Amino acid sequence: MGDYPSRSASTDAGGSSVTARHARSAGSGVSPIPPDDLDGMRPPLGGGGALPRKARFSMETGFRALSTAAGGMVLVIIVAIAIFLISKAVPALRANTENFLTYKAWFPNDAEPKFGIAALAFGTVLTSVIALIVAVPIALGIALFLSHYAPKRLANPLGFIIDLLAAVPSVVFGLWGRDVFRVPVEDFSVWLNKYFSWLPIFGGDGPFGRSILLGSLVLAIMVLPIVTSLSREVFQQTPLMNEEAALALGATKWEMIRTAVVPYGKPGVIAAVMLGLGRALGETIALALTLGIVFNISFNLIESGGNSIAANIANTFGEANATGRGALIASGLVLFAITLVVNMAARAIIYRRREFRDSAA
Amino acid sequence: MSLLERESPGVFMTPDNIRSRKLPWVINLGIAVGALILAAAVVLGLGIGNWVLVIVVGVVFYLAGLFAAATRVEGRRSARNRLWQTLIYGACVLAILPLASVVWTLVSKGAARLDGDFFGSSMNNIGARDPNGGAYHAIIGTLEQVGIATLMAVPLGVLGAIYLVEYGRGKFALTVRFFVDVMTGIPSIVAGLFILAFWVLIVSPWFNNGTPRFSGFAASLALTVLMLPTIVRSTEEMLRLVPGPLREGAYALGVPQWKTIVKVVLPTALPGIVTGVMLAVARAAGETAPVLLVAGGAAAINFDPFAGNQSSLALYVYGQAGDASRYAPDRAWTAALTLVALVLILTIAAKLLARRNRLT
Amino acid sequence: MAKRIEASNVSSYYGSFKAIDSISMTVEPKTITALIGPSGCGKSTFLRSINRMHEVLPNARIEGRLTIDDQNIYDADVDVTAVRRMIGMVFQRPNPFPTMSIYENVVAGLKLNGVRKKSLLDDAAEKSLKSANLWDEVKDRLARPGAGLSGGQQQRLCIARTIAVQPQVVLMDEPCSALDPISTLAIEDLMFKLKDQFTIIIVTHNMQQAARVSDKTGFFSIDKTGEPGRLIEYDDTQKIFSNPAEKKTEDYITGRFG
Numbered sequence: 001m002g003d004y005p006s007r008s009a010s011t012d013a014g015g016s017s018v019t020a021r022h023a024r025s026a027g028s029g030v031s032p033i034p035p036d037d038l039d040g041m042r043p044p045l046g047g048g049g050a051l052p053r054k055a056r057f058s059m060e061t062g063f064r065a066l067s068t069a070a071g072g073m074v075l076v077i078i079v080a081i082a083i084f085l086i087s088k089a090v091p092a093l094r095a096n097t098e099n100f101l102t103y104k105a106w107f108p109n110d111a112e113p114k115f116g117i118a119a120l121a122f123g124t125v126l127t128s129v130i131a132l133i134v135a136v137p138i139a140l141g142i143a144l145f146l147s148h149y150a151p152k153r154l155a156n157p158l159g160f161i162i163d164l165l166a167a168v169p170s171v172v173f174g175l176w177g178r179d180v181f182r183v184p185v186e187d188f189s190v191w192l193n194k195y196f197s198w199l200p201i202f203g204g205d206g207p208f209g210r211s212i213l214l215g216s217l218v219l220a221i222m223v224l225p226i227v228t229s230l231s232r233e234v235f236q237q238t239p240l241m242n243e244e245a246a247l248a249l250g251a252t253k254w255e256m257i258r259t260a261v262v263p264y265g266k267p268g269v270i271a272a273v274m275l276g277l278g279r280a281l282g283e284t285i286a287l288a289l290t291l292g293i294v295f296n297i298s299f300n301l302i303e304s305g306g307n308s309i310a311a312n313i314a315n316t317f318g319e320a321n322a323t324g325r326g327a328l329i330a331s332g333l334v335l336f337a338i339t340l341v342v343n344m345a346a347r348a349i350i351y352r353r354r355e356f357r358d359s360a361a
Numbered sequence: 362m363s364l365l366e367r368e369s370p371g372v373f374m375t376p377d378n379i380r381s382r383k384l385p386w387v388i389n390l391g392i393a394v395g396a397l398i399l400a401a402a403v404v405l406g407l408g409i410g411n412w413v414l415v416i417v418v419g420v421v422f423y424l425a426g427l428f429a430a431a432t433r434v435e436g437r438r439s440a441r442n443r444l445w446q447t448l449i450y451g452a453c454v455l456a457i458l459p460l461a462s463v464v465w466t467l468v469s470k471g472a473a474r475l476d477g478d479f480f481g482s483s484m485n486n487i488g489a490r491d492p493n494g495g496a497y498h499a500i501i502g503t504l505e506q507v508g509i510a511t512l513m514a515v516p517l518g519v520l521g522a523i524y525l526v527e528y529g530r531g532k533f534a535l536t537v538r539f540f541v542d543v544m545t546g547i548p549s550i551v552a553g554l555f556i557l558a559f560w561v562l563i564v565s566p567w568f569n570n571g572t573p574r575f576s577g578f579a580a581s582l583a584l585t586v587l588m589l590p591t592i593v594r595s596t597e598e599m600l601r602l603v604p605g606p607l608r609e610g611a612y613a614l615g616v617p618q619w620k621t622i623v624k625v626v627l628p629t630a631l632p633g634i635v636t637g638v639m640l641a642v643a644r645a646a647g648e649t650a651p652v653l654l655v656a657g658g659a660a661a662i663n664f665d666p667f668a669g670n671q672s673s674l675a676l677y678v679y680g681q682a683g684d685a686s687r688y689a690p691d692r693a694w695t696a697a698l699t700l701v702a703l704v705l706i707l708t709i710a711a712k713l714l715a716r717r718n719r720l721t
Numbered sequence: 722m723a724k725r726i727e728a729s730n731v732s733s734y735y736g737s738f739k740a741i742d743s744i745s746m747t748v749e750p751k752t753i754t755a756l757i758g759p760s761g762c763g764k765s766t767f768l769r770s771i772n773r774m775h776e777v778l779p780n781a782r783i784e785g786r787l788t789i790d791d792q793n794i795y796d797a798d799v800d801v802t803a804v805r806r807m808i809g810m811v812f813q814r815p816n817p818f819p820t821m822s823i824y825e826n827v828v829a830g831l832k833l834n835g836v837r838k839k840s841l842l843d844d845a846a847e848k849s850l851k852s853a854n855l856w857d858e859v860k861d862r863l864a865r866p867g868a869g870l871s872g873g874q875q876q877r878l879c880i881a882r883t884i885a886v887q888p889q890v891v892l893m894d895e896p897c898s899a900l901d902p903i904s905t906l907a908i909e910d911l912m913f914k915l916k917d918q919f920t921i922i923i924v925t926h927n928m929q930q931a932a933r934v935s936d937k938t939g940f941f942s943i944d945k946t947g948e949p950g951r952l953i954e955y956d957d958t959q960k961i962f963s964n965p966a967e968k969k970t971e972d973y974i975t976g977r978f979g
Contacts, residue, residue: 058617059617059619060619063619063622063623064618066520067528068524068528068529068533069520070516070518070520070521070524071520071521071529071533071534071537073517073521074521074537074540074541074544074589074590074593075537075540077544077586077589078543078544080555080559081547081551081552081555084555084558084563085554085555085558088558138452138455138456141448141451141452141453142449142452142453142456144449145449145452145453149446149449151779152779160712164705164709164712165460167643167644167704167705167708168463168701168704168705169646169649169675169700169701169704170649171647171649171675171682172463172467172647172697172700173463174682175678175693176462176463176466176467178682179466179690180462180466181459184413187411191414195409221459224456239816241812241814242816242819243777244774244777244812244816245816245817245818245879246818247774247777247805248772248774248805248809248810248883249805249809249882249883249886250803250804250805250830250833250834250886251802251805251833252438252441252442252802253442253446254441254442254445254446255438255442255833257445259818259829259833260818263818263820263821264820266820278546282546282547282548282549282550282551283548284548284650285649285675288679289679289682310550310650313550314550314650314653317557317654325557325558325562328554329557329558332548332551332554333551335548336547336551339546339547340543340546342546343546344543344546379789379792379794379799379800379803379804379807380792380796380799380803381799381800381803382798437835438802438833438835439800439802
């Protein structure tokens, strides 16, 4: 090392002229400051003196504050939603002369407001449950087809199309349900009524047009893409080595799926179903167009009738006075509470599943 | 012989014979045809239904026949395998039917009003007997409402995600994340009710001499509430996918954190963030309920989102769907086709972008 | 009970890519045969073609004959699941079914075959776990999840699961590569014990292991990447490791490459 003349600008070899030459040849923007220049406030490169002080208000603190504020906005919005909705709902609830939870009809605009969500909540839950009963087996079948039966060249485009169907707006499904799908469903209802009217769900005398059956089936078609895509993802994540273990034991393809894929995917599928349930519960326009809008509690699926909280809001808010609006808001709060519970349960399952999977890996 | 072989002679634990017969596809086809014919005979003969019932009963007969034949020829396990395989394939066919119907109806009925008049005029002064009228005002409404909502939701959402990923520690961050999850579950009509209660009924009278005013901006606010959690979560996911070493390299060079985020992390995650935003926009464009509640609905063209009622494409479809005029269905379907085209273009573009720029 | 395996000019293809070329070897019943060689030279591919597991990957194809006691397993009318029942496999990474308990894991194969009677299942589970040298360690916690065991125990569980269905042949694809030395020795002891009942073929990267346990050894290699793997030499283990006939084998044994 002693053989080589030191080129460092900080030694005295060569003196200041070397330094100046270095300055020119080092390219623009680089200006090595001689170590004894203390006129400027800048510390020498390489930190000869004290470390720089952290500025009180810099871009860093500003940016951090900005993003924290944005995060906080989420809390503000949620709290605002709660405050404003509750504050509008309470006066209406106080003015209600009937029990909000058990009364079936909806007359909040009268001089003596009488309204209750019994029929609405019943309709909301019934249509969603039936929709899931119809949609989930089919969705799981399609998901298994895409993950394990279809050749890759078919599975990817098909999966893509299903994702697209999840994006179609609900008003389109509602319109189709009411104008196109109603006809075959009506025929089906007539047939059910003819041969199965001894079952209360298929009884009655008609008419059989816009009914819970129609609404539930349209809802099922809407929920299908979501449950399918999520389940497909879950099934695809089955560890290949568990599938191979099952096959190596001499399992047929279905036995392999039953042994390795389905048990592994059960929590994920449950979460997918609950997310689908959440969407079904909150659906407004499709049901407003396909349900019969009758305020009663009945398990008869095929007679014209059925109503849901969201559909009721869409239908009656136009003519609602202040109390009427408050009543609708109160019913919306109940709906929000229900969907909240369902969504939280789904997330809890997903998080727990993720932990279990990561710890077992 | 082992205990197993003695006790369960039907169970071939150590099969000396590995050969088995397979069900020829011809037989399979024959069973299908036979089942259909039998079903037709039963259903139509007894007069209990129409061709739809024939197919349903035919499928049931086919499954039963297939299972029986396969059990005879191949064994129970193989028969069960075939049965489930057929059911799974059948699920796909069953789902395709209604979805194909939706697509077909959209295209065939929606073509009715694909004319310049539809896209160039509004419903102003269009009576129940007028065959004209269009959705120009609705399209303007959708574009403005969704556009303003995007302008509000994207910075808020991206910054919120940045907080959660880069700065958030401790209880506050956990609370924020929890409430983002809560927000994703808000039904769209509840978001509409909130803006109705907050903006339309309480805030807007200040600007309007004491009377509440519906506006396109109110709809934008509601759409922002709906878009925000989606944008936060998808941005958060994208930011987390940016490799740690990339950030650490910048820090090691002395680059402050905010600059690292703006100049290194965000650009890396940008395609994914854009994808998330586009999907949120597509969803917002299709929302009817919040617009129904707070935008007032209008027949005439209104370019001002802050004053006066506005319509939107989705709301227009809903309105025409409920309109008694016999020209309304055509308008409804063409508007529906336009809306679906808009939403699908956005969604497809978003997914293609995501595919090209996968960070994983 | 254990069977003889005979491969004649077995070549395996994935699509148009030839993975192994003209492998011919005979494996006698109740012996342990080790397949050694550098990475990527077709040992695992050949092993998987014996119980037709290579068909799990798309576009897999075989040329040649592979017979179990003179039955060609690649004939057109052969039932794949029967072949796999007859020839069990233990994989490189222990893979007990994560949602099942230890007991359920062991009897999984039996249940697939329609055995329902609890007394039979219990009996078979105990026998297999004893044969796998795992019974004493788990007999009090059979209902616990299979994934909760240590690596070595999990692998022995997988072996118990495999032998519970009483196969004729047991294939092992680098069964110890994911395990610590103590577990490895335990599994090797187990192999000696199992030799009395089954024909065992094991793929291993560990030459010392091959020398320790096997009766015969086959050495695989490839000329260069992209070429199919070939069986260079197949002989008694003693001979392979002390006086191999091929130069390539000698180079590998002595560590000059691989």
